[in-house]
Amino acid sequence: MDTKRTVFPSQGLPYLLVAPQLIITIIFFIWPAGQAVKSSFEREDPFGLSTSFVGLLHYLRLFQEPDYLASVGRTALFALAVTIISMGLALVLAVAVNRLIRAGTAYSTMLLWPYAVSPVVAGILWWFIFNSSTGILPYMLEFFGLDWNHQLNGTHAMILIIVAASWKQISYNFLFFLAGLQSVPQSLNEAAAIDGAGPFKRFWTIVFPLLSPTTFFLMIVNLNYTMFDTFGVIDATTAGGPNQATNTLVYKVYTDGYIGLNLGSSSAQSVILMLFVIVLTVIQFRYVERRVQY
Amino acid sequence: MVENRPWLTFLTHFVLICGVVIVVFPVYIALIASTHGPTALSSGMMPLLPGAELWNNVVQVLTEQRRGVAPFWLMAWNSLWMAIIITVGKIAISIISAYAIVYFRFPGRVLAFWLIFITLMLPVEVRIIPTFAVVANLGMLNSYAGLTIPLIASATATFLFRQFFMTIPDEMMEAARVDGAGPLKFFRDILLPLSRTNIAALCVILFIYGWMQYLWPLLVTTDPKYYTLMMGVKRMAAVADADPQWNTIMAAVVMAMLPPVLIVIFMQRLFVKGLVETEK
Numbered sequence: 001m002d003t004k005r006t007v008f009p010s011q012g013l014p015y016l017l018v019a020p021q022l023i024i025t026i027i028f029f030i031w032p033a034g035q036a037v038k039s040s041f042e043r044e045d046p047f048g049l050s051t052s053f054v055g056l057l058h059y060l061r062l063f064q065e066p067d068y069l070a071s072v073g074r075t076a077l078f079a080l081a082v083t084i085i086s087m088g089l090a091l092v093l094a095v096a097v098n099r100l101i102r103a104g105t106a107y108s109t110m111l112l113w114p115y116a117v118s119p120v121v122a123g124i125l126w127w128f129i130f131n132s133s134t135g136i137l138p139y140m141l142e143f144f145g146l147d148w149n150h151q152l153n154g155t156h157a158m159i160l161i162i163v164a165a166s167w168k169q170i171s172y173n174f175l176f177f178l179a180g181l182q183s184v185p186q187s188l189n190e191a192a193a194i195d196g197a198g199p200f201k202r203f204w205t206i207v208f209p210l211l212s213p214t215t216f217f218l219m220i221v222n223l224n225y226t227m228f229d230t231f232g233v234i235d236a237t238t239a240g241g242p243n244q245a246t247n248t249l250v251y252k253v254y255t256d257g258y259i260g261l262n263l264g265s266s267s268a269q270s271v272i273l274m275l276f277v278i279v280l281t282v283i284q285f286r287y288v289e290r291r292v293q294y
Numbered sequence: 295m296v297e298n299r300p301w302l303t304f305l306t307h308f309v310l311i312c313g314v315v316i317v318v319f320p321v322y323i324a325l326i327a328s329t330h331g332p333t334a335l336s337s338g339m340m341p342l343l344p345g346a347e348l349w350n351n352v353v354q355v356l357t358e359q360r361r362g363v364a365p366f367w368l369m370a371w372n373s374l375w376m377a378i379i380i381t382v383g384k385i386a387i388s389i390i391s392a393y394a395i396v397y398f399r400f401p402g403r404v405l406a407f408w409l410i411f412i413t414l415m416l417p418v419e420v421r422i423i424p425t426f427a428v429v430a431n432l433g434m435l436n437s438y439a440g441l442t443i444p445l446i447a448s449a450t451a452t453f454l455f456r457q458f459f460m461t462i463p464d465e466m467m468e469a470a471r472v473d474g475a476g477p478l479k480f481f482r483d484i485l486l487p488l489s490r491t492n493i494a495a496l497c498v499i500l501f502i503y504g505w506m507q508y509l510w511p512l513l514v515t516t517d518p519k520y521y522t523l524m525m526g527v528k529r530m531a532a533v534a535d536a537d538p539q540w541n542t543i544m545a546a547v548v549m550a551m552l553p554p555v556l557i558v559i560f561m562q563r564l565f566v567k568g569l570v571e572t573e574k
Contacts, residue, residue, distance in 0.1 A: 003396060008480075013398070015394075024387070025412070027444075029416045033420075035421075035424035111313060113555050115569075116558040124547055167316070263423060
């Protein structure tokens, strides 16, 4: 790892400088993570008096539990849907803004601010819109003969959280797609236009391939977002219901552990999620090294 | 623009207007709801034009004492403090650790870097129970310390400063040393002023991050005195099923989301810089 050509002579000072960060990291990140790993291999008796080592029991149980497997599938569906919808819309909007010269910034401002809306608030907003007694969308859906009820219908509940989570993420994706589009050399576009390629052909054969680093980066970030940052969206709208239909993996860790106090199983679930984030982070960072290629 | 195609320009504007409508729609509905009296919202069709009750609703939110929630101003105060402490804390500890990692060579330096890096892989969501246990054992439940300190470690901010320090010419530091400046003087008189824009951009991002925290305050506070706005509006909305007062709830929601939204709108350049740089 690089450092400066010349450095200050070090005695105690550098240790003092990194100490606050490291102390917090060890106490609040590494130690609890270690505890999660440890208690995922242990069983505690109901009174918390003694613990015994049970090996992989919690993990084996998890993978036989239909609830957990259903939650894995549900989380995958949720993550894919949110990633595709929010990235798709964001890309279309970014391409449109990138075509404009003057009006672009005004549109950008209008599209960027939802980033500052927190997941909980996004959940509440969409919950209000989809609310079966006063909401505006169920009222409109009735004309199509659809009886909207996310409190009873699991599919409706899933659509609700997908819409709310995607809505909140559009701004973020838009910003990065726009930055990516602006770094595509204009000369390539012009050369293709002279050769007779129309705007759509230029987009698919030149711009979109050149955007692939941004697209890949955003895919990783969005998966991370839907897996972990959507806790607020779910808690404010469906709270995992109805009948587990929106109980994603992260929400399940919370309900099983913090509310249900099933420590062993919750820890095993935490560890599985941890492995997942580690994989995502490694992919992201290996790739970021090579990101600056254009 | 390569060529002039009027229909495509028309399509561009059409797409963007649709996009803006989608993005603005939920907040518009919330704003409209917050301007009506309680009866307008419970009678089937929701009105789509603003009413005249905004002021009354705002006053009601600010003065009314609801069951199970702290007064609005207290929650706003808690959110503000939480966001500020997290912002200042993250920047302070990140800038000094990046300084140590870039400008010193000491045993354990690489280890320190990796320990900081690991925090990226351990979001609160995957270690809910054990982190809660640590905070409880330290007696930090229901306190500002418990709300903020566990969130202060920051790999992204440290990386941002490290990246930035690497771009500062080595000669700067050599010249400072020749002139007799020690490490602390160099940091204070040269690095800090040079980092000004980076610090400002980070402030914007981190303030929004701190303001939006939800899961963590939910875990570590049981005393309404320490509730934050995000928890408060969620609790208010949760009871709305039984006793729909959507007009005041939406007024509270709008007020709760206003500060970070205004920051993004008015500090857009810093916001964009902060967001793009921290992700590198």
